[in-house]
Structure formats: C-alpha cells, structure tokens
Amino acid sequence: MKEYSIFDVVGPNMIGPSSSHTAGACRIGKAANKMAGSHMKKVTFLLHGSFAKTYRGHGTDKALVGGILGFDPDDERIKDSFDLAKEKGIDFSFQERNLGDVHSNTVKIIIEKEDSETLELQGSSIGGGNIVINEINGLEIKFTGEYDTLIVSHTDKPGVIAKVTAVLALYDINIAFMRVYRYTKGQNAFMIIETDNEIAPEIVTYIKKTIPEVPQAYLVNIK
Numbered sequence: 166m167k168e169y170s171i172f173d174v175v176g177p178n179m180i181g182p183s184s185s186h187t188a189g190a191c192r193i194g195k196a197a198n199k200m201a202g203s204h205m206k207k208v209t210f211l212l213h214g215s216f217a218k219t220y221r222g223h224g225t226d227k228a229l230v231g232g233i234l235g236f237d238p239d240d241e242r243i244k245d246s247f248d249l250a251k252e253k254g255i256d257f258s259f260q261e262r263n264l265g266d267v268h269s270n271t272v273k274i275i276i277e278k279e280d281s282e283t284l285e286l287q288g289s290s291i292g293g294g295n296i297v298i299n300e301i302n303g304l305e306i307k308f309t310g311e312y313d314t315l316i317v318s319h320t321d322k323p324g325v326i327a328k329v330t331a332v333l334a335l336y337d338i339n340i341a342f343m344r345v346y347r348y349t350k351g352q353n354a355f356m357i358i359e360t361d362n363e364i365a366p367e368i369v370t371y372i373k374k375t376i377p378e379v380p381q382a383y384l385v386n387i388k
Contacts, residue, residue, distance in 0.1 A: 185273035186216070189270065191243065191292025193386050194232020195287045196298055196310055197274045207277040208250075208257040210231055214269030217261035220225040226259055229272065233257070238294060243336045291384070296387075304355060306346050310387040312359035314347075315369065320378040321347045321354040328376045329356060 210229050212220050220226045224243075230250050231243035242249060250257055266269055268289035276284045287300035298308050301316070308314050315333075319325050326345065333340065339361040346356035369382045 188238035190228040190295035191232040193288035204279040211262040211273040213264040213271040317356040
C-alpha cells in the first residue's frame with residue numbers, strides 16, 4: 166500500500182498554482198544555485214515534457230529563476246524573479262528539449278559563470294514539491310534534497326572516501342545515505358552524502374583544504 170505524506174494531500178507552502186510545476190521547479194533551481202554559488206553570468210533552462218508545454222502558464226519559468234537566485238518556494242520575490250535576475254546581470258533563457266527517458270517534469274539547467282566555469286544539473290519534479298536530482302555534469306546521480314547533502318568531487322583512488330567520512334565523524338555528523346559515482350575508473354568521481362545532521366559550511370571548507378584529492382565540494386540544503 167502506498168504511503169501518503171501531508172504534502173501529497175495539501176502540497177507545500179509555495180508561490181504559484183502547482184506543487185509540481187512551481188514548488189518543485191524552484192527547488193531544482195535552488196539546488197543548482199547551491200552548487201554554482203554566486204557570479205552566474207548566463208543560465209539556460211532546457212525544459213522537457215510537461216515542463217516544456219506549460220512552463221509559462223504554471224509559472225515554472227519564474228520559479229526556476231527564483232530558485233537560481235536562491236529563493237524558497239514560498240518566497241514572494243518569485244513573482245519578480247525575472248527582474249531581480251536581470252538586476253544581478255544574469256542572462257537567462259528557456260528552450261524546449263527532449264531529454265530522453267526521464268520524468269515529464271524535468272529540466273536541465275546549464276550555468277555559465279563569470280570565471281568561464283560551466284555547471285550542468287538535471288532534476289525532476291515528482292509531485293508534492295518533491296524533487297530528484299538525477300544528473301550533474303553529464304554523470305547520472307541521484308539525491309532528493311530532503312537531507313543536508315554534501316556533494317564531493319574527487320579523484321577516484323583508494324582512501325579518499327575514508328578521508329571524507331573521517332572529517333564528518335570528527336564533527337559528529339551521521340551519514341544517512343551515501344553513494345559514489347564515477348566517470349571512469351581512476352579518474353573523476355562524485356560522492357553524494359546525505360546526513361541526519363546539519364552540515365556547517367566550515368566543514369565543507371575544511372574538506373577542500375585538507376584533502377588534496379578533493380578539488381571541489383558543495384553543500385546542498387533545499388528543505
């Protein structure tokens with residue numbers, strides 16, 4: 166028997182008419198914001214399926230831009246997100262695109278930063294404001310954002326996972342779920358670590374400074 170949460174019945178607190186098309190879209194955008202940080206120059210939203218067909222009418226476009234700006238789904242500023250993004254000098258556009266065999270409410274967000282770094286993140290809004298992030302920079306991954314999530318980009322070599330988890334243990338952080346993804350053996354990989362405790366930003370900074378095999382780490386909290 167399927168279990169239903171209160172969010173499946175009444176939906177989350179949000180701006181806009183649809184938990185799937187606005188609240189979920191905003192959370193996907195916010196996940197991209199957490200990974201990209203500041204200094205975004207250009208953002209392209211590739212909209213798939215139902216997102217592509219109804220994004221203007223359901224406010225998906227404004228919700229996605231609001232998420233990119235770091236807003237929560239119930240933030241009143243979402244209504245003015247286009248103007249606020251332009252004030253920050255962020256160029257954004259929407260394109261309809263077939264992203265393949267994915268959920269109908271899926272978007273791929275391509276962020277170009279001022280330092281020429283590019284980030285690609287793909288996520289699906291699966292109902293009730295809930296989301297699944299299923300791709301980062303072309304690598305298939307999976308996390309929901311329901312927990313504090315530490316995303317660690319690292320070299321795929323023995324001992325790196327132990328070093329990262331030892332830092333979390335040092336700060337008394339309990340791991341709820343952990344997955345490791347890699348492009349090819351011995352090259353770049355990602356750890357996706359979801360925790361029961363709140364992860365302070367200084368922990369992420371400590372990991373990057375003390376573990377040479379970790380060029381980048383991101384903290385994603387979109388609850």
